[in-house]
Amino acid sequence: VQLQESGPGQVKPSETLSLTCGVSGDSIKRGYYWGWVRQPPEKGLEWIGSILHNGHTFYSPSLKNRVSISFDTPRNQFCLNLTSVTAADTATYFCVRSILNASSGYNFWGPGILVTVSS
Amino acid sequence: YELTQPPAVSVSPGQTATITCSGEHLLNFFVCWYQQKAGQSPVLVMFRDDERPSGIPQRFSASKSDRTANLTITGAQLSDEAVYYCQLWGLHADGLFGPGTTVSVL
Numbered sequence: 001v002q003l004q005e006s007g008p009g010q011v012k013p014s015e016t017l018s019l020t021c022g023v024s025g026d027s028i029k030r031g032y033y034w035g036w037v038r039q040p041p042e043k044g045l046e047w048i049g050s051i052l053h054n055g056h057t058f059y060s061p062s063l064k065n066r067v068s069i070s071f072d073t074p075r076n077q078f079c080l081n082l083t084s085v086t087a088a089d090t091a092t093y094f095c096v097r098s099i100l101n102a103s104s105g106y107n108f109w110g111p112g113i114l115v116t117v118s119s
Numbered sequence: 120y121e122l123t124q125p126p127a128v129s130v131s132p133g134q135t136a137t138i139t140c141s142g143e144h145l146l147n148f149f150v151c152w153y154q155q156k157a158g159q160s161p162v163l164v165m166f167r168d169d170e171r172p173s174g175i176p177q178r179f180s181a182s183k184s185d186r187t188a189n190l191t192i193t194g195a196q197l198s199d200e201a202v203y204y205c206q207l208w209g210l211h212a213d214g215l216f217g218p219g220t221t222v223s224v225l
Contacts, residue, residue, distance in 0.1 A: 044217075047216055100167075105149075105208065106153075109160035
């Protein structure tokens with residue numbers, strides 16, 4: 001299984017950050033938790049949210065008013081949208097997949113994409 | 120909800136390092152652990168409290184009580200130098216990470 005994040009490396013304040021995770025070697029509809037994790041420069045990991053194969057989503061309480069995760073099934077990829085971004089949203093964004101088709105842990109990680117929020 | 124980890128742990132090569140992750144009612148959740156080396160994506164080293172993914176060395180083990188989860192490295196190697204994060208999984212709390220512990224092997 002390989003994951004690859006893509007999207008703009010820079011977003012203006014107040015705009016929407018949109019990223020895509022391309023998945024190869026697996027089907028996003030086969031099961032598992034697919035999700036996003038971010039890491040601000042020189043800081044720790046922050047969970048953003050997960051989407052299950054049936055489309056059910058779980059979001060971080062601190063981001064739930066601004067975040068959405070969805071599938072792009074024909075392209076076997078999933079997407080992250082984060083609205084009304086500020087400098088605090090500057091981070092490396094990782095897409096992930098769980099090791100089991102249940103609450104478990106993220107065993108597959110993309111290489112990450114640095115997104116800078118700046119005008 | 121909040122998790123606490125010590126900022127740093129030091130261990131001599133070949134000795135045992137224990138990294139703690141503290142919270143409340145941890146028995147209600149699964150705990151997993153990640154290793155992140157500089158400039159790399161994290162690696163899952165333990166999941167569902169005490170299960171080891173394929174390919175993770177047996178020197179990594181984990182345990183949990185109601186208030187503390189522990190990751191133990193028995194016979195630490197220089198290659199184990201990294202930041203280690205705990206993460207909770209469970210109803211309504213999926214995903215919360217601890218702040219991370221930097222492990223130095225020296």
